[in-house]
Amino acid sequence: MSSSSYPAPTPKPLISSGKTEKKSRIDPWWGLVAVVVALILILNFSSPDPYNRILVFLQEGIWVTVKITLISFLLVMVLGLFVGLARLSKNTIVRGIATVYVEVIRGIPMMVQIIFWYFASPAIVQQIGTSLNNPALANFRPDGTTMAIFGLTFGYAAYMSEVYRAGIQSISRGQMEAARSLGMTYFQAMRYVILPQAVRVILPPVGNEFITLLKDTALVSAVAVPDMTRRGREFQASTFIIIETWVMVALVYLVMTLLATRLVSWVEKRSKFER
């Protein structure tokens, strides 16, 4: 929807660059990041054994954690939207299914859900496969990372759907009415009128969900996914270096969540409405 070639005066930009804000001399957030990063570096270089050994061992796990976080989050954003819309549906059956899904998921610990997807759900498929004499199903053995992503997505989408629902409901009814009165279908109105406005409202809670998800990926270490926490446990088990291992794991998580926090607030600032 861009309109070009207007000899109109330039109005104030809708999207603020965030640059106009006054910056205090020392940003406490950057200070914290600097301290944590400095701590990691000091530990790494002052006593490479064990800290450098731990870092090297964790490295792969860090990438697994980042990968699982990003993939799950993308899927959560999509699935959460559909569930959120279903929760707002006029159709009783659609709304009912979505409501049951959200309530069930929110009532079960994330840890149990992940274990269920990895251990119980393949077992169910295998039993069905055996009784149907279907070897493909009977020998079903899914990959841990896939099931972990599946479990996180399915679990977090329930929470995300509530975020979407609140965001959509925060947009005044008149917006939908105006769009519909212009002849738009429900989905056109959602796509062009409601969601673009709702997105601005839900950014802060979505950012929170992202950071919580990042931290909750540690749960996948329970199902043999070699994420950072898993790698930490493996290192501890083989070396009996306990304190240093978990200090390092904690510090790396902290750097990741601090960076994620800043990323979230940067996105928020970029998309703020100027009213």
Place this chain on the structure above:
Amino acid sequence: MEPIIHIENVHKWFGTVHALQGVNLDILKGQVVVVIGPSGSGKSTLLRCINRLEEFDEGKIIVDGIPLDSAKNINAVRTEVGMVFQSFNLFPHLSVMDNILLAQKVVRKRGQIESENKARFLLEKVGIPDKAKYYPLQLSGGQQQRVAIARALAMDPKIMLFDEPTSALDPEMIQEVLDVMTDLAHEGMTMVVVSHEMGFARAAADRAILMDAGQIIEEAPPEILFTNPKQERTKSFLSKIL
């Protein structure tokens, strides 16, 4: 002549409240009808039933030959019926220009150039050609409402509905909106206007209707309804607002 809006025995309940109690009304093409009445009398509800923003429980409404019964028909009717709201309901995340372009492109499937030409023509018509690039919240209420009128007109509606279009405006901005509406009326647009602006009714309306308690109490040309009403309820209502 076939009426362009045919309303027959329409009933509407909000829970236990009987908001519309058997309303009958025929409006001919090109007529301008002003609806007045106390708050809660059902005048806005009736208006919103015409493009089915409000569902009704009984009776039937036929707009331009299309009965409001199926979802498909409702969308067909809505593209022919423009609506202007008390609270403007412009899309705050889109510029004035994009507000007017959106439905043209999405619903009417018009191209960029055709839509833009239409939008610029309409902004000229409502007297704010220089505001195309502004965002709604940067405009005054009167300007926003004129954009809303332009946005509705961009769909080339056969009928325009106005739901208290000046009630949310500061007094000095009311006239600029009424002027646009008066011009529209003189161009032959079919209009149903819920408003207590007597000056507008006198200048532009063919018929004035008083509603109370979900029913049409009295109908007459505006001059007659305002100065020489027959019904007691009309008299008592007018004495309160004049």
